[in-house]
Amino acid sequence: MINVYLDHVLPQADSHPVPIYRAMRYSLFAGGKRIRPALVLMTAETLAGDPEELRAVAAAVEMIHTYSLIHDDLPSMDNDDFRRGNPTNHRVFGEAVAILAGDALLTAGLKLLSDAAYSAEIRCTLISQLTRAIGTEGMIGGQVLDILSESKVIDRVELEMLHGMKTASLIAFCAVAPAIVLQQGKDIESALGQYGEAIGLAFQIVDDILDVEGTTQSLGKTAGKDSKAHKATYPSLIGLPESKSLAADLIQSAILSIAPFDQRGYLTSFAKYILERKQ
């Protein structure tokens, strides 16, 4: 459903007048797991809403996630040649177009929300909370800390802040946004926020673990990059076994926060998937 919708909202690759759509589509349809849109839609169903109604949010979040990947992969950032098994955007289209494709996906994602079929009040709340989640207090701030962590030693508290900002804040938005659209009230929003923060942090810890234990082939991106770049990771700071038990604890606490209304068990299953994923 999300792939069809993304294909629908984004102009065709060769459409007039600018060839940037090809670069945007290249990364948007590069086989991403669609974890964030899936979380949006499953949360909508959990709240007895129609997932179709959350389509615009799910698509916007995936466009913005893709923008962050394109920029993170750039030579001046993580300098990654592969992503999801394919050459990274700048390897195919050059750095200039890759930067602009990222800019364009961010812009288009927010535009999608401003034009969505929700009340204007809800659209503004979504844009305000999303831009907070992906701004200097969220995703961008986390990426800055990530870059700085390559040249200085950071401790566990700083690492948790880094991942909380870089990864968990957008994932938390995915869990909270359906409650905003479906007007579920502050208590449900807050429980979903806790759930999202916890699985978001666990997601990143599992990512760190996979970077140690996975292979480039199973990951679709270069394995072992973190230790080569001298990046602080959970395994490097607290060891593999404790990283695994921390991720499991986070998933447990995430499941607890949504237990009262997760009758269908979707969000519980989703949290377990985050812990068990191999790529």
Add this chain to the structure above:
Amino acid sequence: MINVYLDHVLPQADSHPVPIYRAMRYSLFAGGKRIRPALVLMTAETLAGDPEELRAVAAAVEMIHTYSLIHDDLPSMDNDDFRRGNPTNHRVFGEAVAILAGDALLTAGLKLLSDAAYSAEIRCTLISQLTRAIGTEGMIGGQVLDILSESKVIDRVELEMLHGMKTASLIAFCAVAPAIVLQQGKDIESALGQYGEAIGLAFQIVDDILDVEGTTQSLGKTAGKDSKAHKATYPSLIGLPESKSLAADLIQSAILSIAPFDQRGYLTSFAKYILERKQ
């Protein structure tokens, strides 16, 4: 007024937890002419509105303009070392932080609008129109064409499209936004849109002329870059005298479109300033 407000909405340079605010502030307070905010505020006064009411729009537009300058100056784009007489953002903070500072200014500019003290309906209209003006059909699309124009010959029609998208669309938004906030109706919006498009295109033609006639010192950026980069410009395509007369014609038509309601003459003076500016 705009400088005070920008200083107020942006966290201090050394504020916790991420040092990116220093990079954002560096470019935002680098002595820009504030042409776009000035246009927003003058249009508000022309429509008998309180300029203070348009502060958020003016600040958002300047933040977004600054983001576009930071990204345009990057080594993979125009590779500029100087801007407004100072080293460009990436020369001071490195490419990675410069890219993120641009991303953050774009995000923060749109967040400012989503949180502004207008009705939710007006906030959504502003965000929708602004993201269109700066997206693939506007500013970003123009920048893509600009990059491509370095490696292929473009004609006058294509050059007008390039500048219309890259420069005029955001300037047109500056003229239209006050009419949206002050609810002046479609006719006024449309007249201001024509005015903005015309002065925006004239602004770019004058920029091209200054790049030929100005000095690096008077411009605060490297002069003669366009011809060195084999960029198509108005002077290179139609010659200096015809470029000057085209700019003058555009300013004349801009003045005509707002004549019926420009009693105070602000917008007329502003259009003339665009034509006569020397930097």
